[in-house]
Amino acid sequence: MGRKAGIMRVNPKAFAKRTRPCLSEMLNFLACLKKANFNDDGCMQEKKALQTCMDLQAKSGKSHNTINYHLQRISRMMKGQ
Amino acid sequence: MSRKSIAEKQVAKPDPIYRNRLVNMLVNRILKNGKKSLAYRILYKAMKNIKQKTKKNPLFVLRQAVRKVTPNVTVKARRIDGSTYQVPLEIKSTQGKALAIRWLLGASRKRSGQNMAFKLSYELIDAARDNGIAIRKKEETHKMAEANRAFAHFR
Numbered sequence: 001m002g003r004k005a006g007i008m009r010v011n012p013k014a015f016a017k018r019t020r021p022c023l024s025e026m027l028n029f030l031a032c033l034k035k036a037n038f039n040d041d042g043c044m045q046e047k048k049a050l051q052t053c054m055d056l057q058a059k060s061g062k063s064h065n066t067i068n069y070h071l072q073r074i075s076r077m078m079k080g081q
Numbered sequence: 082m083s084r085k086s087i088a089e090k091q092v093a094k095p096d097p098i099y100r101n102r103l104v105n106m107l108v109n110r111i112l113k114n115g116k117k118s119l120a121y122r123i124l125y126k127a128m129k130n131i132k133q134k135t136k137k138n139p140l141f142v143l144r145q146a147v148r149k150v151t152p153n154v155t156v157k158a159r160r161i162d163g164s165t166y167q168v169p170l171e172i173k174s175t176q177g178k179a180l181a182i183r184w185l186l187g188a189s190r191k192r193s194g195q196n197m198a199f200k201l202s203y204e205l206i207d208a209a210r211d212n213g214i215a216i217r218k219k220e221e222t223h224k225m226a227e228a229n230r231a232f233a234h235f236r
Contacts, residue, residue, distance in 0.1 A: 022171050030227045038220050
């Protein structure tokens with residue numbers, strides 16, 4: 001769109017694998033709920049595990065893909081040659 | 082978010098009488114038409130009612146009610162290959178708390194009662210005892226998530 005023609009760039013979304021970090025905790029929690037007939041008091045451990053997993057994810061934050069930064073550097077080096 | 086600067090995070094203010102941020106959150110959600118003093122009055126009367134009815138610390142009842150109504154998983158509709166599936170998804174703790182307060186206030190507005198303070202106090206007491214419409218809403222959400230457990234691998 002607004003970018004020049006000859007630059008090296010990829011779309012980082014094409015390589016980002018969407019992981020679900022807390023998937024197993026959630027599945028454990030849902031299985032426990034089914035057993036306890038949706039009574040929350042019987043599933044305290046699973047609930048705590050899920051909450052700690054979610055809090056960890058919130059703290060660590062998303063890591064940005066830096067491939068375009070390196071591609072830009074490399075293209076500048078190549079131009080310099 | 083603007084392009085030039087990132088907005089600062091708003092620090093939650095505590096409530097003037099109970100020194101509690103959860104109470105202040107509840108007051109802000111009760112607020113309508115800028116009538117903050119009315120919102121405070123409603124909440125404090127509700128707390129007094131709770132103390133009269135249950136003889137317990139009203140803060141404790143409030144915290145228990147919010148904790149019991151907080152959902153942990155919900156469903157989100159996703160279109161995959163042409164059909165719409167309900168994919169179960171985890172809820173962050175802040176989001177869950179906001180949802181719980183929203184459901185509690187919605188349920189207390191629907192109730193029949195003399196005024197909002199009474200309705201709110203009865204709903205909070207019921208929620209702390211696993212009764213009431215707000216708890217049903219949370220259970221419904223959990224049931225939906227459990228029913229669609231098979232689609233959890235979609236993202």
